[in-house]
Amino acid sequence: MLPFKPHIQSIKPYEPGKPIKELQREYGIRHVIKLASNENPLGPSGKAISAMRKAIREVHLYPEGSCYYLLDRLAKELDIDPGHILFGNGSNEIIELLARGFLSEGDEVISSEMTFLVYPILSQVCGAKFKAVPMKDHRYDLEGILRAITPRTKLIFIANPNNPTGTYVTAAEVEEFLSKVPEHVVVCFDEAYVDFVDAEDFPKMLEYVKSGKPNLVVLRTFSKAYGLAGLRIGYGLASKEMIQYFHKIRQPFNVNSVAQAAVVAALDDTFFLWRTKWLVVRGRKFFYRKLKKLGLEYLPSQSNFILIRMKTDGYEVYQYLLRQGMIVRPMNAYQLPDWIRVTIGRRSQNVQLIRLLKGYLEKKT
Numbered sequence: 246m247l248p249f250k251p252h253i254q255s256i257k258p259y260e261p262g263k264p265i266k267e268l269q270r271e272y273g274i275r276h277v278i279k280l281a282s283n284e285n286p287l288g289p290s291g292k293a294i295s296a297m298r299k300a301i302r303e304v305h306l307y308p309e310g311s312c313y314y315l316l317d318r319l320a321k322e323l324d325i326d327p328g329h330i331l332f333g334n335g336s337n338e339i340i341e342l343l344a345r346g347f348l349s350e351g352d353e354v355i356s357s358e359m360t361f362l363v364y365p366i367l368s369q370v371c372g373a374k375f376k377a378v379p380m381k382d383h384r385y386d387l388e389g390i391l392r393a394i395t396p397r398t399k400l401i402f403i404a405n406p407n408n409p410t411g412t413y414v415t416a417a418e419v420e421e422f423l424s425k426v427p428e429h430v431v432v433c434f435d436e437a438y439v440d441f442v443d444a445e446d447f448p449k450m451l452e453y454v455k456s457g458k459p460n461l462v463v464l465r466t467f468s469k470a471y472g473l474a475g476l477r478i479g480y481g482l483a484s485k486e487m488i489q490y491f492h493k494i495r496q497p498f499n500v501n502s503v504a505q506a507a508v509v510a511a512l513d514d515t516f517f518l519w520r521t522k523w524l525v526v527r528g529r530k531f532f533y534r535k536l537k538k539l540g541l542e543y544l545p546s547q548s549n550f551i552l553i554r555m556k557t558d559g560y561e562v563y564q565y566l567l568r569q570g571m572i573v574r575p576m577n578a579y580q581l582p583d584w585i586r587v588t589i590g591r592r593s594q595n596v597q598l599i600r601l602l603k604g605y606l607e608k609k610t
């Protein structure tokens with residue numbers, strides 16, 4: 246008998262969105278649209294592609310373990326001391342470092358229900374108890390989270406904006422919340438979707454990091470707005486003491502050389518970022534208008550995706566769309582069985598999705 250750990254054996258693995266090639270193989274469909282994993286429909290920036298082509302010639306060499314040039318470039322971009330930044334193999338790796346660095350068996354982690362599934366999984370890997378506080382109007386209930394804190398609480402995860410709801414907590418709410426969290430608890434604000442935010446009352450987490458708040462970690466990623474999900478690169482911002490702690494437990498070459506080169510170039514491509522954000526903000530409005538017309542409920546989103554209530558089994562809608570060559574995300578794993586989550590795509594992709602949803606609804610009636 247292998248020495249499997251019971252708390253790991255009971256984990257349900259994370260189920261990613263269905264890959265395009267898998268659907269093509271299974272259904273024999275040539276033209277597939279994927280609006281399931283909140284990827285950038287524009288692809289990567291041209292500048293990043295050129296930098297990757299160059300970097301590929303040197304993949305026989307180990308990458309710079311310190312991400313020297315990238316660190317310097319991002320620190321300038323954010324106007325922050327490089328000592329506050331840690332790069333990871335996707336921001337997922339930083340979530341893992343938080344779990345490995347701070348959790349032992351019997352500890353508690355608090356977050357919300359209907360949030361990023363990696364938080365409970367990695368908490369469970371470390372033998373910690375994950376407490377999912379109920380949402381209020383599909384938003385994180387920060388007061389509820391405060392009430393759930395005990396002496397065993399080590400970590401709090403707040404996805405802002407949240408995946409899969411697209412909702413957010415405001416600057417005033419965060420200010421009050423942070424003033425009440427005890428210092429023995431590490432608070433992680435996961436800002437994977439921050440580049441798509443246009444709400445004026447969204448909190449400025451960078452300022453808290455710059456002011457030296459000791460128990461705060463802010464996560465960001467190049468997987469979404471920067472269109473580099475396949476390279477696996479994101480970063481954490483925290484106090485210098487916390488970053489030094491993570492350096493002790495990260496892998497020596499956790500960020501590959503092609504990713505480092507691509508991000509240095511992508512940070513210079515401000516036009517690409519602007520186009521991406523414009524596409525998403527316009528796409529959100531398009532969906533709101535069309536979904537209202539179809540009589541479907543949705544949650545206004547600050548992200549590059551929208552949660553839509555289908556009034557019927559969301560998994561059935563997901564399967565119907567698959568057969569038409571459209572991949573969206575069913576929400577069963579998030580206890581939202583009658584909802585689907587759709588990533589905002591290019592205009593033509595959005596139009597096609599609305600057309601298919603209309604066809605589905607007409608068939609049902």
Ligand SMILES: Cc1ncc(COP(=O)(O)O)c(C=O)c1O
Pocket residue numbers: 282283334335336337338361404407408435437465466467468474477478479
């Ligand atoms: C809330 C949230 N955090 C983190 C991630 C992970 O991003 P990365 O690709 O940087 O690991 C995702 C990806 O879906 C996400 O939705």
